Amino acid sequence: MKKYQAYTLRNYLDIPQARVHLSEEERFALEVVGHVLPFKTNNYVVEELIDWSRYRDDPIFILTFPRKEMLSPEHFDEMAAAIRGGAGKPEIRLIANKIRMELNPHPAGQLSRNVPAIDGVKLTGVQHKYRETVLFFPSQGQTCHAYCTFCFRWPQFVGMNELKFAMRDTELVIKYLKSQPLATDILFTGGDPLIMKTKVLRTYIESLIDARIPNLRSIRFGTKALSYWPQRFTSDEDADGLLRLFEKVRKAGMHLALMAHFNHPNELKTEEVRKAVSRIRNTGAIIRTQSPIMRHINDKAEIWAQMWQKQVEVGCVPYYMFVARDTGAQHYFALPLEEAWNIFRKAYQQVSGIARTVRGPSMSAGPGKVQVLGVSEIAGEKVFALQFIQGRNPDWVRRPFFARYDPEAIWLNDLYPAFGKEKFFFETEFPVQRKAMLNLRQAGGLNYKAAMN
Numbered sequence: 428m429k430k431y432q433a434y435t436l437r438n439y440l441d442i443p444q445a446r447v448h449l450s451e452e453e454r455f456a457l458e459v460v461g462h463v464l465p466f467k468t469n470n471y472v473v474e475e476l477i478d479w480s481r482y483r484d485d486p487i488f489i490l491t492f493p494r495k496e497m498l499s500p501e502h503f504d505e506m507a508a509a510i511r512g513g514a515g516k517p518e519i520r521l522i523a524n525k526i527r528m529e530l531n532p533h534p535a536g537q538l539s540r541n542v543p544a545i546d547g548v549k550l551t552g553v554q555h556k557y558r559e560t561v562l563f564f565p566s567q568g569q570t571c572h573a574y575c576t577f578c579f580r581w582p583q584f585v586g587m588n589e590l591k592f593a594m595r596d597t598e599l600v601i602k603y604l605k606s607q608p609l610a611t612d613i614l615f616t617g618g619d620p621l622i623m624k625t626k627v628l629r630t631y632i633e634s635l636i637d638a639r640i641p642n643l644r645s646i647r648f649g650t651k652a653l654s655y656w657p658q659r660f661t662s663d664e665d666a667d668g669l670l671r672l673f674e675k676v677r678k679a680g681m682h683l684a685l686m687a688h689f690n691h692p693n694e695l696k697t698e699e700v701r702k703a704v705s706r707i708r709n710t711g712a713i714i715r716t717q718s719p720i721m722r723h724i725n726d727k728a729e730i731w732a733q734m735w736q737k738q739v740e741v742g743c744v745p746y747y748m749f750v751a752r753d754t755g756a757q758h759y760f761a762l763p764l765e766e767a768w769n770i771f772r773k774a775y776q777q778v779s780g781i782a783r784t785v786r787g788p789s790m791s792a793g794p795g796k797v798q799v800l801g802v803s804e805i806a807g808e809k810v811f812a813l814q815f816i817q818g819r820n821p822d823w824v825r826r827p828f829f830a831r832y833d834p835e836a837i838w839l840n841d842l843y844p845a846f847g848k849e850k851f852f853f854e855t856e857f858p859v860q861r862k863a864m865l866n867l868r869q870a871g872g873l874n875y876k877a878a879m880n
């Protein structure tokens with residue numbers, strides 16, 4: 428039975444493979460970037476998922492080990508100079524926080540826009556953006572078994588306290604859910620909520636079950652534990668208890684869904700993950716899978732086709748391909764929307780109907796989840812066809828709209844309406860903050876927080 432061992436900046440040289448393989452330059456880069464973006468991996472990832480014979484190109488190495496290119500040259504040089512010059516902890520922290528604030532720490536306006544209130548109390552551990560689904564950030568679930576280098580939730584892991592969502596108190600959440608009769612789902616998210624011990628999780632789940640909220644039909648967990656620590660469902664001391672808890676949700680007549688995060692088919696290659704999937708499925712829970720599309724990790728149609736195929740074989744349901752978010756190391760991971768769409772459709776063409784449950788490529792942007800349907804030509808104009816899969820206003824969903832074709836566009840705020848229109852149809856309610864404004868922000872001419880409000 429493997430015992431969990433985390434590796435961070437503090438102890439990563441205890442990893443024999445890192446000592447043997449990483450050059451001086453790579454170690455220094457890891458230290459520099461790891462002072463800005465969070466770095467954590469673990470013994471399962473290192474021993475069973477990474478192929479160290481080709482680690483520089485290994486997708487799981489890139490997924491968990493920061494590297495130089497993940498910061499802009501200016502940011503890298505600034506932090507490198509501080510470390511080389513022997514700067515003390517407070518100074519390093521100051522520089523790190525300054526850089527972090529320039530990396531759009533809360534994309535899609537999450538911090539200010541989606542936090543609801545009840546009885547005049549702000550529910551700082553809750554986000555409610557889409558009518559049916561309430562996101563819940565339990566305070567003990569704000570970390571993960573390892574950190575993804577592309578993670579858009581990175582501010583939660585680096586001590587930017589004012590940006591943390593976390594809340595212990597389930598009573599208010601229950602009250603809030605009861606006040607929202609159209610909310611059918613609660614999604615436990617983090618970090619990774621399944622990092623919580625079963626006994627902690629049980630308190631939350633049992634309170635929800637006992638509250639008998641008539642509108643609550645599904646409990647969901649957003650998790651990467653299947654990929655980073657499948658032992659959570661197999662051999663951890665409270666693994667069996669967790670599965671009993673899943674069963675309890677099912678027995679209470681609710682749907683239990685794991686929104687499992689897999690970025691590459693290699694994460695599905697071990698016996699341990701297959702065993703974990705099978706044990707979860709035996710409880711009656713359904714595992715749906717999702718991932719962003721990212722340069723250097725999964726930017727080929729074959730990788731996606733293989734991943735969806737493997738997922739279906741073990742009994743998971745392919746669910747989402749996301750576009751890399753406009754935060755953190757986006758410049759390193761992002762692909763143009765057109766390329767993402769081409770990869771999606773080529774992968775989709777290679778799998779049978781049962782894997783075509785997947786949707787994408789989808790941008791989780793301020794107004795909603797915007798899917799790139801494709802590139803087309805209408806009345807002589809080359810355009811992107813788009814639609815909302817989810818919208819801040821439910822009425823926006825599945826209404827096709829069109830943007831001017833731009834081969835370099837990587838996010839919604841790069842797009843402009845087609846056919847000479849000034850605004851997309853939803854912009855009367857929710858204007859898109861376009862790149863021109865963001866550039867101004869990056870040049871320091873616009874207060875970031877004010878801009879997001």
Ligand code: SF4
Binds near residue numbers: 574688
């Ligand atoms: S597992 Fe999810 S929350 Fe955790 S670092 Fe990866 S993407 Fe972020």
